[in-house]
Amino acid sequence: MQIKSLSATGIRDFLQCVLKIVFRYDREIVSVKNDHMKIGIAVHEAIEQFTRRMLVKKSFPDASDYEFAISSFMNSATQVGLETLSFYSDGKKMVTDYIDKYDPSEEILDVEHRFKLTTPEGIPIVGAIDKVVRVNDDTIAIIDYKTSRTAMTNWQLQDDIQLSMYDLAASIIWPEYTNRILYLDYVRIDKQVSTYRTEEDRVTFREFLVSLWTQFNKVEEEEVRGTINNLCGWCDYKIYCPTYEAFINSDSIAIPPLSEMEDADFLNHWTSVNDKKSALEARQREHKIKASERAMRGDDIKDGTRELHSNQDARTNYDIEEVVEIMPQEDLFTVLAANKARLDRYVRDHPELKSPLAKVAKVNYNAPVFKVRKAAPVEGADVGKPDTVKDESAA
């Protein structure tokens, strides 16, 4: 298969499922985006347009700038076909929160910087960096916006392919800055996380690209089969994918006795069950979205003997300040509990309370959570089959 260049998304797809790459590069099939992807596109567009406008104005944003950015978001969201109505208010809030924090003194070098480069080893790479900021004479910040609800952990940041790609590209485009801080700005949850790559990391990544490039170009389209994995439900190409269709249509999932399994089979089976569970959960989410859409139109889902029925659980909340006014003071401690998340936020602004609170904290442990991960190779062990265990947590 002939491809023109490597992108971070292409690499992630390749490592997840080679068939996805065949769909992406070879057959020119249009990817089907879900509403989570569409809101991401619209928020990115609005922030980019807003930032470009502010680069010209060089001032704090005023009401017209908010209006401009919100209307950029709305135009882009309708253009990409965002259907979930609640996502429109989510997107507007993300854009507004972003503008609230805008700092005109930031030295922005570029926004939405598209790159098409060749690495020193001759590997063509492409991508787009959301924002580049000059920190000082030696340092730049490379910023990528995210609209997801959870932020990457430190170890995920260290291994993230997109950030490694940005670091490598920035080292070629802006060589005068020897330090590059890599930021992910989670605009939905107002959280920024950062990392960096060492020279050694960069060299390893470049070697990784060489190896991937060779493997990409060895792919024979006709021989590729899909790999069911925990992200199939989110795959842009699942409606074209025969492997996914066969999986969704199969009525049986083999459940061999666990007690007789060798460890390698146990780990393979564990990974396979997890992947299938995630794919089925994604399918269930699609069911719920479709059922909600039809319910909103008053359109029942039923056959001759059954119908889809829904009920809504109610959750009751009390305003703490009003409760305190009503209840006798001496009984308050019998009903009130400290909210850990709010207490943690409070301690961030009152660090002197951290130590006394730590002394009275009570820690309880939940049931253990098991995950398959790569283990350090055992000396002398047979490592001839590196693909038998996939690191789920890296997906």
Ligand code: SF4
């Ligand atoms: S649906 Fe799953 S198996 Fe099919 S192309 Fe996408 S990732 Fe691969």
